[in-house]
Amino acid sequence: MASTDILTPQDWTEVVSPPSEIADGVAAFVPDTAGQPLSTGQLADLSQAVAEREELWRPMVVADPDRRRYRLLYEDDRVDVWVIMWMPGQGTGYHDHAISGVGVCGAEGMAIEKQMVLPEGHSEVEVRPGVRREGPAGYIHSVAHGEGTPAITIHSYSPPLMEVGQYRVDEQGILRREIEHGRRELLDNSIAEFAPDIV
Numbered sequence: 378m379a380s381t382d383i384l385t386p387q388d389w390t391e392v393v394s395p396p397s398e399i400a401d402g403v404a405a406f407v408p409d410t411a412g413q414p415l416s417t418g419q420l421a422d423l424s425q426a427v428a429e430r431e432e433l434w435r436p437m438v439v440a441d442p443d444r445r446r447y448r449l450l451y452e453d454d455r456v457d458v459w460v461i462m463w464m465p466g467q468g469t470g471y472h473d474h475a476i477s478g479v480g481v482c483g484a485e486g487m488a489i490e491k492q493m494v495l496p497e498g499h500s501e502v503e504v505r506p507g508v509r510r511e512g513p514a515g516y517i518h519s520v521a522h523g524e525g526t527p528a529i530t531i532h533s534y535s536p537p538l539m540e541v542g543q544y545r546v547d548e549q550g551i552l553r554r555e556i557e558h559g560r561r562e563l564l565d566n567s568i569a570e571f572a573p574d575i576v
């Protein structure tokens with residue numbers, strides 16, 4: 378299947394138009410940073426505060442076995458907050474978040490976060506409810522389903538996630554970084570096919 382077939386856009390109205398009661402509820406936990414980007418600690422705090430308040434993400438949950446789903450909970454010019462649903466077999470592949478810092482917190486079930494550790498393979502963290510992960514610009518990771526149908530995680534990015542770098546391997550085994558829009562579904566199996574010990 379061609380990658381363009383895999384990456385058919387979602388219904389963007391559904392993805393990026395949170396109900397006002399959801400956005401207003403999340404806004405209460407967004408710190409005042411005088412217009413500056415949030416720190417990674419603030420992003421993790423924000424994701425955890427949202428994860429702990431089920432009413433802010435449960436109404437947005439979609440369990441879709443065919444594709445990974447993510448929906449916007451809040452955005453302003455400093456930060457955007459997403460709920461991501463992971464079904465069995467779904468994962469991002471290795472990617473970075475360009476200039477954005479990231480803070481993640483588990484909400485339900487378990488997702489598996491990995492970071493490439495050369496030459497041996499990868500680190501592995503089970504992102505369960507209350508488990509936080511954070512990283513500045515340049516942070517490279519992959520996230521995939523672990524347990525639950527769906528596993529649910531909350532992700533905050535600052536500045537808002539407008540660009541990501543997806544890591545792919547070509548037929549010669551050469552790793553390259555491909556720029557994708559931050560709101561496009563990340564999906565890559567090329568590293569897994571070429572180097573299964575790393576993913």
Ligand SMILES: [Fe+2]
Pocket residue numbers: 472473474479518520
């Ligand atoms: Fe990520």
